[in-house]
Amino acid sequence: MAAAFQMSAVVYGGRRFSPRMAPAAKSVMTRSQLSYFSGVGHRRSSPVTQDGHFVKLFAEAFKVLSSASTVELLGYATFQKQEQEGIQAITLQLISTKADSATRLEVLSDIATVDWHLHDSSPSASDIKCPVKFLIRKDFGEPGAILVNSGYGTPMLLKSLVLEMPNKTTIGFLCDTWISNGQQRVFFANKAYLPLDTPSGLMKLRTRELASIRGNGSGVRVNGERIYDYDVYNDLGNPDYSPDLLRPVLGGSSTYPYPRRCRTGRMPSNTDNTFESSASSEKELYLPAGEAPAFATQCGAADNAVQSLYQLIPEIHKAYASRPFFDNVGELRSLFTEGFNLKPEESRTTDNNCCLKFPLPQVLGAHPDAWMLDSEFARQTIAGLNPITIECLKVFPPHRLDPSETSSLNAAHIESQLGSLSVSEALEASRLFVLDYHDAFMPYLEKINAQEGVRSYASRTIFFLTDAGTLTPVAIELSLPSPGEAINRVFVPGETSGERDWLWELAKVHASTNDAAYHQAISHWLRTHAVLEPFIIATHRQLSDLHPVKGLLLPHLKSTISINSEARRLLICAGGIIERAFFTGKYTLEISSLFYKSSWRFDEQGLPADLLKRGMAVRDPTAKHGLKLRIEDYPYAVDGLEIWSSIQTWVDDYVNIFYMYDVSVCADTELQNWWREITEVGHADKKEGWQDLSTKSALKEVLTTVIWLASAHHAAVNFGQFAYAGFTPNRPTITHRFIPEAGSEEHQELLQDPEKFFCSTLANRLETITLLCAIELLSSHLPGQEFLGEQPSSKWTSDQRVMAAFESFSQRLEAAEDDIELRNEEPSLENRRGPAEVPFTLLCPSSGLGLTGRGVPNSVSI
Template sequence: MFSGVAGIINRGQKLKGTGGLMQKNVLDINALTAIKSPTGIVTGAFGAIGGAIGTVVDTATSFIGRSVALKLISATSADGSGKGKVGKQTFLEGLLTSILTLGAGQSAYTIHFEWNSDMGIPGAFYIENFMQHEFFLVSLTLEDIPNHGSIHFVCNSWIYNDKKYKSDRIFFANKTYLPNETPAPLVHYRQEELKTLRGDGTGERKEWDRIYDYDVYNDLGAPDQKATLARPVLGGSSILPYPRRGRTGRKPAKKDPNSESRSDFVYLPRDESFGHLKSSDFLAYILKSASQNLIPQLRSIVTLQLKQPEFNTFEDVRSLYEGGIKVPTNFLSDISPIPLFKEIFRSDGAAALKFSKPKVVQVDHSAWMTDEEFAREMIAGVNPHIIKKLVEFPARSKLDTQLYGDNTSTVTKGHLEPNMGGVTVEQAIQNHRLYILDHHDTVFPYLRKINATDTKAYATRTFLFLQNNGTLRPLAIELSKPRPQDDSYGPISEVYLPASEGVEGSIWLLAKAYVVVNDSCYHQLVSHWLNTHAVVEPFIIATNRHLSVVHPVHKLLLPHYRDTMNINSLARNVLVNAEGIIESTFLWGGYSLELSAVVYRDWVFTNQGLPNDLLKRGVAVVDPASPHGIRLLIEDYPYASDGLEIWAAIKSWVEEYVNFYYKSDEAIAQDAELKASWKDLVEVGHGDLESATWLVKKETCAELIEACTILIWIASALHAAVNFGQYPYGGYILNRPTKSRRFMPEKGSPEYDELAKDYQKGYLRTITPKNDTLTDLTIIEVLSRHASDEQYLGQRIEGDLWTSDSQPIEAYKKFGKKLAEIEQKLVQRNNDESLRNRYGPVKMPYTLLYPSSEEGLTFRGIPNSVSI
């Protein structure tokens, strides 16, 4: 690309550069936390941000003089060692703060480089910061290079004082190269930058570091604080395997040298945390503030002041959204300066704090109780990809019989066939009409431990029949628990059948609740946390360790990594840690992450792609005549049918992109960086799993396309499907309880008599209590929201400057247009009233896979990445 252009720049020519940056005080989290009320709640947060932005003009003069220096590096002219020639050190000339088009809080700068003819065409630059404070470098554009035009550098990186770094900070132009196509003068710089990002695996990481390295999950517990906060190490063994997290290098705990000590500071490679002007970061900050300050106060108000620790009626639950909770006026004044809290709780004065009404009850208060809605949410709810086709009867277990006895289902044909409209079990299996939501094998080995706490639970199997109208009908629920003697004696199982009236109807409602509690736990810990958040982090680390920023695959995947390490580190601090939000409010309690590690043993990368997932669960069959090569056996399956549209669009885009840069399978084989990245990922990042986990080896174009499509699907559409419906469905705790506290009442017991007399009170004494409900609602409302600056599928934060190659840019625009077309198609599907599963008794159209969204709680939108 650069051949023959050396010498086109006249000797002594000045190259003009312009760009954007943001100073530390604009993005500093301290601006958010400096003002606190006596109760510890942060106040005046957004005002603090605005004040910080206003100081940019005042402090702009700090850049005038010799504070920030740049040196251009040639991509076409080498020095005696073969490295690209380095130009003279040049200093920023000041800030042009009047240019407002660069974005909120950004300031423009100019710089003029001396660049002689023998230096060729610039391809990179060094930057040095001689100030005490860091700043955020957004971009640099070199203008009007003779016979060449402009060169763009997309930076988006924090620059600390030069003494903080062991190697010089370097940025490359937005040109894209495979390793063996890199201009010779840039090869050394490309390799050295990757070496810097890998680090040496030693020492405690500091906030300015940019090192990507792996570690096991040994920072969830706090054994030095108290023994009950100790947690097993996840990862590093076949017993409790786990994806790796980013290494922080914190010191080991004193009482458990295998565990890492905890602290308020959790290291992230610096550019993984953009800064807290960014609203998605601010959402994360709100999440932390809520868990540490707001929730304890809410609990105190309920237990000490209101003295009402339990809901007594369903109306009590609805009052959270209609009448509100009476709270002291000083509590409202504490949270009111934070607009997000005010929006979440809809405080309407009169010392009442109200949650926003979840979508599932916006039209009908009681439709969630119907069997049709119970079943519909298995294919259109917040956990829509667990249901499987029943392929053998009776249903069998994969648990070791020596350890857990015979766990074969006790559900018989006599239980099922009376509600199958004359169809036999054999006919239903043959015609793909029997399905199962199976939460037996995952939960049963831990039931004895779980039931030894203040929670009481069952392993569950739910059998469903596909009716002629396309909806699923629950036929039976099997509840199992260990026998008193020992797990090896097998379970005690009871089968419950649908009923709508009397105490039998109340028993059936409770049976469905036990199923949903298991599903809620599996959703949060496996479908959501493990299978999106946790599994993606090793990909981020491997990519940054081995794929240069100028590598085409790095550029392809970068948008799908945004904020993931950031939100994951926060989760380890306040959500999935010992006695954190999840352990405190979900049934699995202190075994939550441990149970997810057990499930991870069976994780297979290729099965995370939507078509393979549908085929594996038996809900689809291969059909070359169908639009996507597979045919859904449940034709009206909103998650699957919408997801296949999104999957096909992603794959088409990835295929066009990969084929542009790799002209043959041989080009894949010659890509040393790609090989190193995949090896690192398989052997270290997900190194606890067998090699069969991967199946693809990234040795052909087809394998690379498949691998990138799966990863993008996980980070974008799959995460959207299991995340942004949390509050719309689960914000009504009656519909998605997270705990069960009592066993099913037996005839003759006081609990049975209570259920017969007052089914609402009996139901509420069984499911999640009030305090845990308030915690759940507060947290999942934050997690279900979109930030104002969210980047959705088909968008890039860099605009069209992410590469200098026009064909990939045009292909990406085509991808964006295709997604817009798909959204219109999905809207039309939701308007088709013959598709009953798309809206159900609750009149709640399935919109979670609409690609676009606005800010806030929208129940739609596919962000590029796992960003919240």
């Protein structure tokens, strides 16, 4: 017995175990605990269990340790409330920040069992709080981690553990993850350490935990696992179901470069093993444990809503087989007043309840016809759904393709609308602006228009900045490919006051359709959802939960992998809602790949860099934020710079707390591995645009940009979708007819009933309903979403310096929101509301639930 106690460590299987790792009393270390600390991991069998003498030796050592003086610590574990059937045991052990002085191995407390029978059983509570009692030696040191063993029959959500210390302080452990039956997890205390500062008792554990969640590119992933790995977008098509649903693999090639996604490892397609088999249900989507959204119930309801939409499609076909298109704009408005009747016309009754009814989009709220005004059409380019694409025109006529396409635009088209300025003078004064989608769509337009029923152009729209500081459209060029020179048609506003020029209105429809598809595929999906996923994967694979940068980023990475996986299954997949509703159809994601290849750079994604790139601002050290805007009343830029500046200051304060010098950034091995993996693996197809992460300044810029993209950028391009695109004439997504040439039969049809022709160009009834169902959901805030600056992460509670910096951040955001509200009430700022009286609130940080047209969530969580 004495010999057993005096040994400094037991050597078994080439590894050493400290007797002080043992529980202080009651029970021996379990097989899984021994296997975890021996590095065996989650294997079901271990050589430890095959040597009874070894287990007996440990048991004898434990008995001796139990006689030592101990201290009882009380903790409270918080779980999401759920049925408790099937509970076998939930046990926890504390792990000290101090390593054993003799063996340098981890030191553990007694095994503590969760007292389920003592939990708070309030029927209205969504969580349950269970007391847990731990026994530790007096020389145990400060608890730095907990080891959790679950015998729960189904996965359970462990939210947190709070430990009450003898000195009246508390130590928090943020868990917030699902734990499966038989799974063992380690959670660190809410205290951040750079790798070199890690306490001795946590060093090896820190390394093991990171290694345990890194995939190696093989194996089928199973829900409940924590593995993060990379893969290309090889799951968008479903060739096993139909050859028409074949889509190219995005990523991993020079033809279709793309960011990587989280690997699922499903079986390959039967048709071609290059592709992954598609997920037929939500249950087949692998998500690493902890990636399920906190508002999973609401997301499940949303998923059901999308599935219900697919079931409605045959009903809509049947009900409107003879009249697939709306006859007039009034019929479109009736979707929000009377609803959409799903019964065939011949079997309807006046008391029929088979209707889909949608809320009124904001663009129709104050002035129902304001959407048709040229001034509102122009205002939406800087304060609408896609205010991040307009550019200051440098060359007239604009061109980019190599070799450049010949434009039909010339000075004669626009000079009469520039007041007293010539084109060259307007260019010199930076008063001409452009939405240029010619090069984005022209390479694909022939294939796009070969799709059934699609008739679209590639557009360029020129705007002039008036003396009043508002924009007005002065010309639209619509182009089509042809075997010889491209076909270009130029349209200008009608000269007759009071008379509607329907050719001009149709030109605006086609230009808006280009903007809508570009917005959805690039401004929204690619530039937020897709480009952020590699950052999320690398953060989990390379940054320990102890790392301060992970603590900063986690609120901004929450639920994105889950949302993206659902998007691949329902929205952006072959035959999905995006392909059905947008003119780009089956080529939508390919077009986003083309943009990623030719135009996307990470160092241009921050707001100031983006404004400078587009020529919408110039550097001016005397101006607020160091930038002078080309359009002073540019709501997205003005509000965005306030939010950007607030984020930047918060990140600056945070980084300064943990990194004293530039050399600290260089010496941080986890951080350098993180950046290397993002740039060389997650975004392996992009070689340019990555700064050298060797200074505090560079780190701050990277982190500010990531937080900006996940929060404010995404909010600006997402939560206004229903407000503007909910009424499809204002924001059409697909066109079914070209603009008729003078003297043609179609031109006669237009002259005879212009409104009917106008509506027959737009989305048909089925496409409209499909779009409305989707964007109403996408534009809504769900319960459980967390907003920018709203509440601090539990990861920061142990550091008062961080808490103080976050409080300042919250106050700056509150002040920014107050300023936004004041600007929206200022009559001289005409671009803030416009003729439609829709105030620009998309960057107001706070919001309630539902369709609000405001609110900046922390992360891409919808």
